[in-house]
Amino acid sequence: MRPGERLPPLEIPVTRTLIVAGAIASRDFQDVHHDPELARQKGASDVFMNILTTNGLVGRYVTDHFGPTAVLRKVAIRLGAPNHPGDTMVLTGTVEEVDGDTAVVRVVGANRLGRHVTGTVTVTVPEGTR
Template identity: 30%
Template structure:
C-alpha cells in the first residue's frame, strides 16, 4: 500500500485481512521452521495432551498478524518493533475450511521520533488469539 506518515492520523484503521490456514500450511511451516511438534500435525497426540485438535504454530500465527502491517506499509522493512502475547491457540480442523485468522489494526500513536505504533487484533473462531499485539513502524514522510 505504501502509506506515508503525512497521510495518517491516530485512530486510522488498517485494511482488514483474513488468512485461511489449512493443515497443509502447518506442514509447510513445520518444514521451514524445523518445529515438528506433533501438536501441529497429529490430531490424536494433540487431543491426548488436552488440546481440542491440531493447532497452528504460535510463530505462524504471529507471522500472519505481522502480514497485516507489512501489507499496509508496503515494506516489511518498515517494521522496527513487533510483539504479541499468545492468548489462545488457533485450532486447525482437518476439513475443507481449516481455520480463518481475522486481523484488524489501527494507528494507536504517532511517536515523537516519527515512528507509528499500530495496535493489532487477531481472532480465529470468534475468539481473540493474540493479546497486546502491536508493531512500531517507520514510514516515509
C-alpha cells in the same frame, strides 16, 4: 499515518497445510503442530498454529498495509485461543501512536473461539514512501 487510523481487516483461512508448513518453516517440530492424534492426546482438539507462524502473519498484515518500504521495528504479541484447521483468523489493526515516520499499531486476530492473538507492532515508514 495518524493515530486512530484503522487498517482494513485481513481474513486468513487456517488450513492444516498452513499450520504444518509454518511449523516446519520455523523449525518447530512439536507434535501438536503436525500430528492430530498426539495433539488430541495432549488435550487439543486438533493440531494448532505455532506462535512463530502467527508472528509472521501479524508482520505481513502490517507491512502489506504500509507497503514495501515499511520496516518492522518490534512485534510484541500474546496468544489466546488456538488456530485450528478450518478456522478463519481475521486480523484488524489500529494505529495507536505516531512519532515522525514510526507508528505503533495495535493488532488483534480473532477466530471462532475468540482472540487468537493480540499485540502491538512498531513500524517505520520512510517519508515520501507512504
